[in-house]
Amino acid sequence: MAGEDATMRSRLARSVVRYLTEAADHPYAKLIDARRDDALDIIDVEVEPELAQHRKVAIAGHEPVRIIFAGEDDAAPHFRSLREDFPIGEVHTNLNRGADGLGLCIWEENWHDLSRTLTGQMLIERIRSWFSLMASGRLHGEDQPLEPLISAVSHTIVIPAGVVAGPWHVHHLIKDRGVYTLIMSETASTEAVESSFAIFHRELPPQVHRGLADRPYSLGDLNDLLNSLGVDLVAELTEWLTAPEQTSKATERQLLLMLAIPMQRTAEGPVEGVEVWVYTVGDTLAALGEKLGATFTQMVGASRLTAKVLLQSGSKPDLSEIPLPGWRVVQRLNRRTARIYAATLRTEDAKLVAIGAGAIGSNVVSNTVRAGIGQWTVIDDDSVLPHNTVRQTQIDLSVGFPKAKVLCRDANRILAEDSVSAIVADVLDPGDQADGISAAYAEADVVVDFSASPAVVGHLSDQTIRRAASFFFSPDGSDLVLLAEDGDRRHRLDELEAQYFFNVASDPFLDGHLAAARADRIRYANACQDLSRPLPPWRVQMLSGLAGGQLIDLVDLPDPAMRVWRLDPSSGGLLPVILPVDTxxxxxxxxxxxxxxxxxxxxxxxxxxxxxxxxxxxxxxxxxxxxxxxxxxxxxxxxxxxxxxxxxxxxxxxxxxxxxxxxxxxxxxxxxxxxxxxxxxxxxxxxxxxxxxxxxxxxxxxxxxxxxxxxxxxxxxxxxxxxxxxxxxxxxxxxxxxxxxx
CATH class of the missing domain: 3.40.140.10 (Cytidine Deaminase, domain 2)
Known part of the structure; x- marks a missing residue:
C-alpha cells in the first residue's frame, strides 16, 4: 500500500496512509485498504484500542473502521464501523446502520479549527481513544449535555417562551440561502400609527451670530423677529395653509413649524452650522387658517371640509393672540459629533472589518459606533439563536436572522449616520461573497478578528491587507486577549498568536489562563456541535468595553501589541499583562x-x-x-x-x-x-x-x-x-x- 497515498486528493488521507505504512514506532493500527472514489478518498483501517479487562460496552480488541475523506479536506471526514455486530444505540453513534457501516461521531470540534493541527497519527490515535473511552463508559461524561435523539434539520421554528400552548401567530418568515426560519409570536403584529403633524419647513438666509433675541411666545413675536431677518412668515404660512394637500386633512393635523438658520462667524465667512427653531400651534390647521383669515371650514354631509377663503375681509388677525409653544431642539449625532460626546481623541474616521458578530464582535462594533469611530464591514455567516442574546447585542426579536445583518441594522440605528455594512459569509469559505470580502479587506485600516478561531488567524496572516488584530476571551470568560500587528506587518497575526501561547506557558502571571479550555460546555440545541460556554453577561460587557477602547487607541498606534487583561470576578479588578513582542x-x-x-x-x-x-x-x-x-x-x-x-x-x-x-x-x-x-x-x-x-x-x-x-x-x-x-x-x-x- 506504500504507493497508494499518491493517488488521493486529501492531504490528511495521504498522511494517514504514510503513518500506517512508514512510521518507525508501531501505530497500533494497520491499513486494510485505501482507494479513491470520485471526489472521495476512502481508507479502511483496523485499530487496536487500549481496553480494560471489564468493559461496559462490547468493544473488540481489533475494530475495523472506514474513514471517508472529502477530496480537498474542506469538510470533516466521516467514520463508519465495519463490524457487523457493533453495539447499536450507543451515544455518539448513529442508531441505524447504513450501506457502508454504522456512523461514529469521533469529535464535536469545529472542523476548520481542528484541521489546523490534525496529522495522520493524531487522527488514528483519536479513533483509538474513542473506542477506549466507549469501552470504559467514559466517552460521554456525567457532566456533559445529553445527546440529541434525532439529528437536526436545516429549517427552524422558534416558539415563544413559557407554556407551549398557543395560539401563536407568525411574526416573521425569514429565508436565508434557501433555509427558512419561522418566528412565532403570541400576538399579531400591528402597523405603525401615522403622524398627526403637518410640517412647514423654511430655511432662512444665513445670519451672522450675535447677541440673543428675546424668545418669541406668540406667532406675532416670531413674525416680527423674522421680519427683521427679511422674511414675511405669515404671508408664506397663509399661502401654505391654502394648498390642497393641507386643506384636505386640515381638521386632523396640527402645524409643526421648523425654521433652519445657517450661521456664520462673519458676513464674509463660511457657514459653520445650522440653528433650528421648532414651534407648534395647539389648534388644527383648520382653526389656524380661520384665525389668519386664510381658510374656512363647513359641514358637507357627514364630513367637515376646509376650503380656501377666496375674498379677503381686509381685517388683520391679532397674531399676538396665537400662542406659539417652542420645542427644545436636540440634534441627532453623526460620527463627527459622536466623537465629541464620547471624548474620543481621534478626529478622523477609520475603515474597519469585523470578522465575527458574536459576544465580543457585536459589543465592540456597537461601542465603537457610539464613540464615532469606524466605518465597519461585519462578516459572519451565523444566525442569531436564543442563547446568543445572553451576551450579544442582538435581542430576542432578532432570533433567526443573520447575525451580521442584525448587527448592521442595530448599529446603524445608534447614530443618524450609517456606520456598518454586512456580508453574510464565512471568510474561510466565502463562496459568491469572495469579491466583496476582498474589497473590504483592501479598504480597511485594520481587519479585526472576533471569531476566536485559529483558522481565521491563519487566514488573515496570509492575506494582503494593511493590518490585522484579534480580540478573544479566555475559555472561562475572565480574561481578554489582544493581538495586533504593527503598521508595517513585521509581525503577522499567527506569529503573535504563537508567541502568546509561549508566554502563556512561561509567564507566571498567566497561570491557569487556558485551564477551562475543554470544560463547562452547554448544549443549546440538538445538533452534534451545538455547544456553547456559559459566560456571565457582565464579564462580556466589561471586557468588550475594554476591547472597544483598546481598538480605538490601536488604530493610531503603529507598534505591535500583545496584551492580556485578567479579571478577578470577586473584586471586579483587572490585572493588565503586557507581553513582550519578539522579533x-x-x-x-x-x-x-x-x-x-x-x-x-x-x-x-x-x-x-x-x-x-x-x-x-x-x-x-x-x-x-x-x-x-x-x-x-x-x-x-x-x-x-x-x-x-x-x-x-x-x-x-x-x-x-x-x-x-x-x-x-x-x-x-x-x-x-x-x-x-x-x-x-x-x-x-x-x-x-x-x-x-x-x-x-x-x-x-x-x-x-x-x-x-x-x-x-x-x-x-x-x-x-x-x-x-x-x-x-x-x-x-x-x-x-x-x-x-x-
Whole structure:
C-alpha cells in the first residue's frame, strides 16, 4: 500500500496512509485498504484500542473502521464501523446502520479549527481513544449535555417562551440561502400609527451670530423677529395653509413649524452650522387658517371640509393672540459629533472589518459606533439563536436572522449616520461573497478578528491587507486577549498568536489562563456541535468595553501589541499583562514555511557560551498549522542532565524532558509541542551540518515525517545560526540567521 497515498486528493488521507505504512514506532493500527472514489478518498483501517479487562460496552480488541475523506479536506471526514455486530444505540453513534457501516461521531470540534493541527497519527490515535473511552463508559461524561435523539434539520421554528400552548401567530418568515426560519409570536403584529403633524419647513438666509433675541411666545413675536431677518412668515404660512394637500386633512393635523438658520462667524465667512427653531400651534390647521383669515371650514354631509377663503375681509388677525409653544431642539449625532460626546481623541474616521458578530464582535462594533469611530464591514455567516442574546447585542426579536445583518441594522440605528455594512459569509469559505470580502479587506485600516478561531488567524496572516488584530476571551470568560500587528506587518497575526501561547506557558502571571479550555460546555440545541460556554453577561460587557477602547487607541498606534487583561470576578479588578513582542525571522514562501523568534537564537547562544568549550543542545518547542504548512519555533529546552557533552560532539539525554514538554502543552491547551532539536558548534566550526548531524536530521525525518508533524534542526555557531525544516510531502527548507555583532 506504500504507493497508494499518491493517488488521493486529501492531504490528511495521504498522511494517514504514510503513518500506517512508514512510521518507525508501531501505530497500533494497520491499513486494510485505501482507494479513491470520485471526489472521495476512502481508507479502511483496523485499530487496536487500549481496553480494560471489564468493559461496559462490547468493544473488540481489533475494530475495523472506514474513514471517508472529502477530496480537498474542506469538510470533516466521516467514520463508519465495519463490524457487523457493533453495539447499536450507543451515544455518539448513529442508531441505524447504513450501506457502508454504522456512523461514529469521533469529535464535536469545529472542523476548520481542528484541521489546523490534525496529522495522520493524531487522527488514528483519536479513533483509538474513542473506542477506549466507549469501552470504559467514559466517552460521554456525567457532566456533559445529553445527546440529541434525532439529528437536526436545516429549517427552524422558534416558539415563544413559557407554556407551549398557543395560539401563536407568525411574526416573521425569514429565508436565508434557501433555509427558512419561522418566528412565532403570541400576538399579531400591528402597523405603525401615522403622524398627526403637518410640517412647514423654511430655511432662512444665513445670519451672522450675535447677541440673543428675546424668545418669541406668540406667532406675532416670531413674525416680527423674522421680519427683521427679511422674511414675511405669515404671508408664506397663509399661502401654505391654502394648498390642497393641507386643506384636505386640515381638521386632523396640527402645524409643526421648523425654521433652519445657517450661521456664520462673519458676513464674509463660511457657514459653520445650522440653528433650528421648532414651534407648534395647539389648534388644527383648520382653526389656524380661520384665525389668519386664510381658510374656512363647513359641514358637507357627514364630513367637515376646509376650503380656501377666496375674498379677503381686509381685517388683520391679532397674531399676538396665537400662542406659539417652542420645542427644545436636540440634534441627532453623526460620527463627527459622536466623537465629541464620547471624548474620543481621534478626529478622523477609520475603515474597519469585523470578522465575527458574536459576544465580543457585536459589543465592540456597537461601542465603537457610539464613540464615532469606524466605518465597519461585519462578516459572519451565523444566525442569531436564543442563547446568543445572553451576551450579544442582538435581542430576542432578532432570533433567526443573520447575525451580521442584525448587527448592521442595530448599529446603524445608534447614530443618524450609517456606520456598518454586512456580508453574510464565512471568510474561510466565502463562496459568491469572495469579491466583496476582498474589497473590504483592501479598504480597511485594520481587519479585526472576533471569531476566536485559529483558522481565521491563519487566514488573515496570509492575506494582503494593511493590518490585522484579534480580540478573544479566555475559555472561562475572565480574561481578554489582544493581538495586533504593527503598521508595517513585521509581525503577522499567527506569529503573535504563537508567541502568546509561549508566554502563556512561561509567564507566571498567566497561570491557569487556558485551564477551562475543554470544560463547562452547554448544549443549546440538538445538533452534534451545538455547544456553547456559559459566560456571565457582565464579564462580556466589561471586557468588550475594554476591547472597544483598546481598538480605538490601536488604530493610531503603529507598534505591535500583545496584551492580556485578567479579571478577578470577586473584586471586579483587572490585572493588565503586557507581553513582550519578539522579533521574528521568517523562512520559505512555498508549501513549507518556518519562523524563529529572536529569543530562541539568544537562548541558544547563551547556552552555547555557558557550555564552552563543549558542545551543547536540547529540543525545540513551538506550534504549527498543518493546513497552511507553517511551523513557529518559539523556545528551547537546554540539555537534560543525562546528556553527553564534549568539545567535538553532543548527545542529548532524555531525563525529565518528556514531562517538561507535556507541561508546556497542557498549559496551552495542546498548542505548544515538540518540533525538533538544536545543538551548538564550537568556535572555528561552521554552523552547518556535519555527517553526524545529517544522521540526526534523518532520525528526525524517519520518526516525524510519517507522523505528519514538522521537524526542525538548528545549529548555533559563533557567528550565525543555521536552520533546516522538513514536513511530510511538503519538502524541506534551509535558512541562516546572522548573529548581532554585539
Amino acid at each position: 521574528v525571522h521568517r523562512f520559505g514562501d512555498g508549501p513549507i514555511r518556518a519562523t524563529v523568534t529572536q529569543s530562541v537564537v539568544d537562548a541558544m547562544r547563551d547556552h552555547r557560551e555557558k557550555a564552552a568549550p563543549n558542545e551543547t543542545g536540547g529540543v525545540l518547542v513551538g506550534t504549527f498549522d498543518f493546513v497552511r504548512g507553517v511551523v513557529h519555533v518559539l523556545g528551547v529546552i537546554p540539555a537534560p542532565s543525562d546528556s553527553r557533552q564534549a568539545p567535538t560532539y553532543f548527545i542529548r539525554g532524555a531525563k525529565d524532558l518528556e514531562p517538561l514538554v507535556q507541561v508546556l502543552g497542557t498549559a496551552t491547551a495542546g498548542r505548544l509541542q515538540y518540533v525538533g532539536e538544536w545543538h551548538s558548534h564550537p568556535d572555528g566550526a561552521a554552523a552547518r551540518p556535519s555527517a553526524d548531524d545529517e544522521k540526526v536530521f534523518e532520525h528526525l525525518r524517519s520518526h516525524l515525517d510519517p507522523v505528519g508533524a514538522p521537524f526542525v534542526m538548528m545549529i548555533c555557531g559563533a557567528t550565525d545560526t543555521w536552520l533546516r525544516a522538513g514536513w511530510d510531502e511538503r519538502g524541506r527548507l534551509e535558512g541562516v540567521i546572522p548573529h548581532d555583532a554585539n
